[in-house]
Each structure stands twice: as C-alpha cells, then as structure tokens.
Amino acid sequence: MIYMDQIIAKIKELKTKMNAVILAHNYQRCEIQQLADYTGDSLGLSRQAVEHDCDVIVFCGVDFMAESAAILSPNKQVLLPAKDAHCPMAAMVDVPTLRRAKTKNPDAAVVCYVNSSAAVKAESDICCTSSNAVNVVNSLEEDKVIFVPDKNLAHYVSLHTEKQIIPWEGYCPVHHQIMPEEIRMAKQEHPDAEFLAHPECRPEVIEMADAVLSTSGIIERAGKPDVNEFIIGTENGILCRLKEQHPDKTFYFASPFASCANMKMITPSILLDSMEKMQYEVTVEESIREKAKKSLDRMLEI
Known part of the structure; x- marks a missing residue:
C-alpha cells in the first residue's frame, strides 16, 4: 500500500525529472491545489503554461482547459490526468x-466563453472569460452578438x-442549481455577510448579489478590510484558496450542492498514475489550433 506522503514525494520527483509544471484550477480538490505550482482560473493557468519554461504541462482541471493550454503551447506536451474530466457546459455547443x-445571423459576431471546446473556439470571432466578457463584447464593431455557450453569462x-x-x-449545471431560495435563507x-456570485449563476441569483465576480475576483474581493463574512455563490473548491489567503475571514456557501464531480475526478494517486505513464495527452489538430x-489572441489584445 502506498501512503499519501509517498505519492506526494513521487509526484515531486517526477515533476523535476519530466521538467513539468502542475496547474490546478480553483475548483480542484484541496490536496491537488496544494500540489500545484500554480492555482487559478482556466485562462490564467494557460498563460502560466506559456510563460513557464517546461516540457510537460499537467493540467488538473477539465478538458477544455487542457485544450486551451495545448492551443497556446503547441510545443509542450499537455496531460489531463483524468481522461473523463469533461465540462458539461462546453458539451452544450457543437x-x-x-x-x-x-448562417441565420450573418451580421453577428460570435463571442465564445473559454469554457468551450477548441473546435468551437475555432468557429468564433473572439473568446472571453467571466471577468472580461463585458469588455470583450463592448469592444466589437458588430451590434449583434451570438454568445456561446452560457446563457447565464450572456444575460x-x-x-x-x-x-x-x-x-x-x-x-453550468453546478452554478445553475444555486437557487434564490438558498440565497435568501443564507x-x-x-x-452581515456580503454575497459574492459568479456570473454563471441564474439571473435571479445575480440580482441578489453584492458583487458579481470571476473566481479570481471573488478571492480578491474577500480581502476587503471592512467585511469579515461572505456568502460564496460558486463551486465549493474555491474555499481552499479563500481560507488560505484570508484565514481571518468567514465563508458560507450559497449551496451545499455546488460541487462539480468532473472537477473532483483528479486525486493525488490519479495524478501520479498519469505522470508515471505519461497518459491522457491532450492534442489539438493544427488547422483547428x-x-x-x-x-x-484577439481577446488578449483587448
């Protein structure tokens, strides 16, 4: 039987041997976030992958995130430790x-949330994140915008x-199931708590928020010196970083069910297995990439 400290030691040894960087999304398990070189949102992590002098990117997240890293870092090998870690929302657009x-809206620009496949990004005019979606849309010359795939962010x-x-x-099934009744009760x-909501939440929930922010924005906002309690309206994996960066604050989750099973697929043993076997490599066909x-790139220029 291999104990956790042995798994962690092997992961660190392999990371050096492979010249790898381990990236973990804010929604990953706490133990995975603690093993990562960088933790953050999907695009921020892909930027780290580009800037980091490594040969292998081990992306602890879901499929579209690893694809984004492969798009931006074509000369690096990208591994997704759990091959079935798919994003349900990304699968809702083809x-x-x-x-x-x-074809129905030839005069419209297509704005694509980064939570989408490489193939859908390739069909879009520009990408956006939850933090810059408004700026991206307002930067366009077109007066009409097809916004995919998240109707809540679009609203x-x-x-x-x-x-x-x-x-x-x-x-997003996780954010969409956070209900107004839960917020009223919280x-x-x-x-005295401030309610921070992710823009993937329902419109009725957004209306109740004191601030609507991306995951990185929520973590930053929690540092407000004049507020000590926060109700968090996003996936519960973010609690790891909130507690780490703001140990003096108190956090309550809007919904006890706000947990993404796909984000939680990667465990230390699964991470180690992927690195040992160099398995579940993510590649993107060059024409699509x-x-x-x-x-x-167009988004990054905004």
Whole structure:
C-alpha cells in the first residue's frame, strides 16, 4: 500500500525529472491545489503554461482547459490526468449547430466563453472569460452578438451593453442549481455577510448579489478590510484558496450542492498514475489550433 506522503514525494520527483509544471484550477480538490505550482482560473493557468519554461504541462482541471493550454503551447506536451474530466457546459455547443446560427445571423459576431471546446473556439470571432466578457463584447464593431455557450453569462453581459445579445441555451449545471431560495435563507442567517456570485449563476441569483465576480475576483474581493463574512455563490473548491489567503475571514456557501464531480475526478494517486505513464495527452489538430488561437489572441489584445 502506498501512503499519501509517498505519492506526494513521487509526484515531486517526477515533476523535476519530466521538467513539468502542475496547474490546478480553483475548483480542484484541496490536496491537488496544494500540489500545484500554480492555482487559478482556466485562462490564467494557460498563460502560466506559456510563460513557464517546461516540457510537460499537467493540467488538473477539465478538458477544455487542457485544450486551451495545448492551443497556446503547441510545443509542450499537455496531460489531463483524468481522461473523463469533461465540462458539461462546453458539451452544450457543437460546431454544426453554431454554424447554422451564424448562417441565420450573418451580421453577428460570435463571442465564445473559454469554457468551450477548441473546435468551437475555432468557429468564433473572439473568446472571453467571466471577468472580461463585458469588455470583450463592448469592444466589437458588430451590434449583434451570438454568445456561446452560457446563457447565464450572456444575460449578465446583456445588462452591461447596448448590443443585441443572442444567448446560447447552455449553462453550468453546478452554478445553475444555486437557487434564490438558498440565497435568501443564507442572507437571513448571516445578515452581515456580503454575497459574492459568479456570473454563471441564474439571473435571479445575480440580482441578489453584492458583487458579481470571476473566481479570481471573488478571492480578491474577500480581502476587503471592512467585511469579515461572505456568502460564496460558486463551486465549493474555491474555499481552499479563500481560507488560505484570508484565514481571518468567514465563508458560507450559497449551496451545499455546488460541487462539480468532473472537477473532483483528479486525486493525488490519479495524478501520479498519469505522470508515471505519461497518459491522457491532450492534442489539438493544427488547422483547428491555429483558428482557435486567433480567437484567444484577439481577446488578449483587448
């Protein structure tokens, strides 16, 4: 039987031997975040992958995140330790359906949330993150925007732009199940707490928020000196970094069910197995990669 300290020691040894960097999303298990060289949101981690002088990127997240790293770092080997770690929302948009929508709306730009496949990014004009979606949309010359795949983020953007937003009917199952009733109850139980919501939440939940922020934004906002309690409206893996960076603050989760099973697939033993066997490499076909990179690069220029 291999004990946890032995697994951790082997991972660190292999990381040096492989000249690898381990990246972990904010929603990963705490023990995975603690093993990572960098923890953050999907695009921030891909940027780290580009900047880090490594040969192998071990991306502890879900499929589209590893794809983004492969798009931006084509000369590096990218591993996704859990091969079935898919994003349900990313799977809610496909290329044929998107092409039909583009045909119906030839005068519309396509803005693609990074929570999408490389193939969908390749069909889009520009990508966005939850933190820059409003700025990206407002930067476009077109007055009409097809926004894929998250209808909740699309609704949030529509509140902050004069452009016509055509929302896709996709959503994050985890954020979408955070209900207004839960927020009302949490606010009653914790009247001094500030409610921070992720823009993937339902419109009714967004309306109740004191601030609507990305995961990185939530972590930063929790450092406010005049507030000591926060109700957190996003996936519960973020609690690891919140406690680490703000140990003097108190955090309550809007919903006890806000946990992404796919994000929690990677364990230290699964991570070690992937590194030992160099298995579950993520690659992107060059013709798709080049087009997808253009949509990401265009976003980074904003």
